[in-house]
Amino acid sequence: MKVDVQAKDLIDYIEKEFGGEAAKTAKEVHERGGKVLGLVSWNIPEEVLYAAGVLPFRLFGKAQLIEKAHTYLPSWSCSFSRRCLEEALSGEYDWLDGLIASKLEDTCIALFYLLKHILKPKFSYLLQIPVLKSELSKEYFVKEVLNLKNRMEEFMGTAISDDDLRRAIKVYNENRRWLKMLYKARKREDFPLTGADVLKVVILSMTMPKEEHSKVVRKILEEISELRARRRQESNADKKVKVHVSGTEVTDLEILQIIEDCGAKIVSDDLNTGTTYFWNEVDEGRDPYDALAEHYLFKVPNLLMSKQLSRAVDERIEYIRSLVEEFEADGVVFLVDRGCEVMGFAYPHLRDGLRKLNIPSVRLDLDYPLPREHYVTRMRAFVEMVRERSA
């Protein structure tokens, strides 16, 4: 895929890509004989796939109307799994060459096997990522990353050298750096993109070739002043309340738009579709397998992994605190999918942890169709409360 667009068209380009062109591009890769693997989980060492010449394509599901998925899923399942399954049952994923998921979360394991049953892909792999952050787990996970490499070699019929993997790490790190720079640019008051725009850019990075995506982000950053001017004319002169968004898989950007329409400006997040995907880099100075295991086990913030005798929620609170501090957020908006087990258990403790740090927060329950007025009422009350606090 080539990125050949003018700066002024970048937002339109992102809109277009996000609206389905990315999938079209991935399909084209497949049609040209390239291999595209659908990722059910967000914490897969994609570098191994890249080194094998495979395009990782994160599955989100964009279906708004859920019909077929109800045949397989209970009514209380999360919107992420319902949407993915709806797409699969509608033939939207028929072209995928395979599937990969990690075993960290019950939903992802169960969804992986359901998708496998429906799509019957030629290749599938469940990555055994440990939940315990320990040296033993790391030792085990190094072997598991090697297993993944071996499986990719078999699948692609090509050898993956250590240098191939080092190159992949470099490409991915570069992309992480660009995304981080984009986030850091949000610190400026006149940052022209909306929270939804920024999240679109991150989500796009999970579906398109990394080098191309890095070019997109670089162009956005280069031309940001032009975009600033353009957006400034459109923007409201009122000072916005800066918020950090917390949750798991958020791909429905309408909710972010509603938050920002209520007088808030999203400056950071700890979403699986946001910073947790790219915030930290893989160490390029060591054995690539060791570095990847270290990264995905220890450096990626995850509510389901922790050290022995410690609590994951404490690590997450610290991660949120550091981002709130760095981006000078005034408060936190929790986006909690009603069917999300992870947030279902963690939310009360995350909220209490932030309270202790004197960071105000509000919870919006994600349910579909989006109860817009309900969100608006809650967000306006929250924005007002935060303004009064800082007055």
Next chain:
Amino acid sequence: MREVPRELKVRSWKPLEEVRKLFREMFQRHLSRLMELKGRGKPVGWFWACSPTELAYVFDVVNVFPEQYSAYCASKGASDKLIDVAIEYHYGEFTCDYLKCSIGSILNSEIAPLGGHCGMKPDFVLDSRMACYSGHHAMSEVFANLYSNLKRFIIDAPFWTEDKIGKIEFPAKKPEKISKEDYDFVVTQLWDFMHFLEGLTGEKLDEERMKRVFEVAEKTSRNLIEIADLMISKPTPMSQMDYRGFPLIGFYITAADYALEFTQEVLEIIKKRVKRGEGVAEEEKLRLLSQGIIPWYSELYKYYEERGVVFPLNLYVEDTFCLIESSKPLESLVRRSMSLWNCDADTWIESVLRRAKRADLDGAILFENTGCRLFSYGLRRFKETLWEGLGIPSVIVEAPQCDPRGMPLERAITKINAFIESLL
């Protein structure tokens, strides 16, 4: 008024009073053990399903089971209020009923039966990710947040796939193989856990004692597997109202001498009944497979058994069993994690279908338990497999295991009746 299929008139129902009496006595002995150990200042450990609970008997740990406790609360009609407490604190509505119930009893022990988890505040929780991945782990985290000094010890097992274990024999949980790296990974953690218990109890591992504990567990587990085999006899010898309590033994107390005695006596009773051709129903009209956790607040099994619909195969109950081999204690504990929840269906489906065929079934009732993702997401596929593999039709019933408000029983019965009518 329920529309019961005409053919299903209430006839006599023959539950085994002696089994119930024995179960109550066993449970009392278990509670006495907890009290006695607690009185001696032994540490209290909370354990999840499929965890290495035998080790609690090796180290004299007070072993409490939050899931089993929640089932008890539901059977006593106390679970809905406890669930409301958890939801009031903003825990997710669509998380596991067991876990919401357990949280509720911690947050408001005044309304919890037996003083909340038998009044046994935990010193540690074994966060064993050996069955339910996110659920058990997230709940251990919740416990660690609710009890500030609680030690949470994590043991992690793989999600078992065919390349790691080949095909597995159900319900013994004997796989064709176990990949070395996975075996070593889990066994090393089991040793770490034993060292943790040594530190906590101040006692060194007594290998002779461990041997004795696992010998008891082996005998108990063999009894359980034999009872499961006898259950598929014609007629079905025991009521599911009695059998449904067996997960307490299978999951948690196989190593207890009182569990061994109980299973020994029940096995003898069942053997005699099978020999005499005595069944739970006066006349068997239909033989159904049951999968999933029964709503504990209901008497669904009784309702149908009274009408000649019996359940010779209860996969949920039998999945709590695992053949413990005293000559291979650690391997047995690794295999314990190979439940239907924690294995790729490709590994167990052949064995389960073989068993279903032996049971000579007419149909299946599959209970979809709220919040249980690994289980519920796979039910439709299992339904298809039963039909394609054996021509067994099935019905899926939404069945929150502890919250009667989630699925009114009348609605479940109407659905099951319609299904049954199609089988007659």
